[in-house]
Amino acid sequence: MRLGIQIGYSGQGFADAVDEVAECEEAGAELVVVPEAYSFDAVSQLGFLAARTRRMGLASGVMQLYTRTPTLTAMTAAGVDYVSGGRFALGLGASGPQVIEGFHGVRYDAPIARTREVVEICRRVWRRETLVFEGDHYRVPLPGEFGKPLKLINRPVRPRIPVLLAAMGPRNVALAAEIAEGWQALFFDPRAAGRVFGDALADGFARRDPSLGPLDVSVPVPFALAEATPALLSAHRASLALYLGGMGARGRNFSNDLIKRYGYAREASLIQELFLSGRKAEAAAAVPDDLVAATSLVGRPDEVRRRIDELAAAGVTTLLVSPLAATRAERVKDVAALRALIG
Secondary structure, eight states, X not given: OEEEEEOOSSOSSHHHHXXXXXXXXXXXXXXXXXXXXXXXXXXXXXXXXXXXXXXXXXXXXXXXXXXXXXXXXXXXHHHHHHHXXXXXXXXXXXXXXXXXXXXSOOOOOOHHHHHHHHHHHHHHHHTTOOOOEEOSSOEESOSSTTOOOOOOSSOOSOXXXXXXXXXXXXXXXXXXXXXXXXXXXXXXXXXXXXXXXXXXXXXXXXXXXXXXXXXXXXXXEEEESSOOOTTTTHHHHHHHHHHHHTSSBTTBOHHHHHHHHHTOHHHHHHHHHHHHTTOHHHHHHTSOHHHHHHTSEESOHHHHHHHHHHHHHTTOOEEEEEEOOSSHHHHHHHHHHHHHHHO
């Protein structure tokens, strides 16, 4: 199992965060992931991290496919791969209608079909094909006087950059299993994984090209080698309430839908109602304790080791941790200890 670090998107203390990532690399972390959401873009931060790290992989978590043209997505991925010496993986996702339509002013439509076409266009660009693509949603070049087919000027470091698709719903998870090198999960509960994701993964694997290799399943978790006190897990509880309650409208919230499939239908509806009515503290208090525990990695070393085994048995191959200890020295020490526990 790989060990990665996930940077937050608050934008606070980035220089210190990068220094810490560099120390975590020396402590055994093999990957750093930078999210985007509607924060600062991930790419500028990844370029900085490429210069400050030596061996660890870099990934976006995730770049939103609606906000860049497919060819710009391909060019950007090839650029980060270039400045990092071939260490980049393209974490790509559709995000959700609230962010895409509300912040970017772009229509959120056909996410599954668009994802498939964007991935295909990216791979053609990385192979330096003269790009001619006619899909249901993207057409390159446009017809007319100026629509001359082109290919990427530069020769990419690699002709195939790994694609990691962010997915929650069954159709998206099946697509990741079919066409991507990796699947970026969120709020992954290993106890329910087989029941909730098993059919979708099997559906995608049935159409998977063997040349893609095994599917890398990456899971972000808050992490600490410490007693799982309410205070230590309060930020994670608040994050769950935000995503279940506020990251989407009523009837169109992918995180809320996921938790319902886990078996928390009543709780998910209550959390959303409380959050959208402005009662955020009550929404956080309504998040079930066992869901908070199941989607985090906090406890004594023997407890964490048991949880690692549960995650591995559920198919997880990459842990993306957000260390919770109070000081940088403690967080880096915890990362080194986790690397030893993983083996």
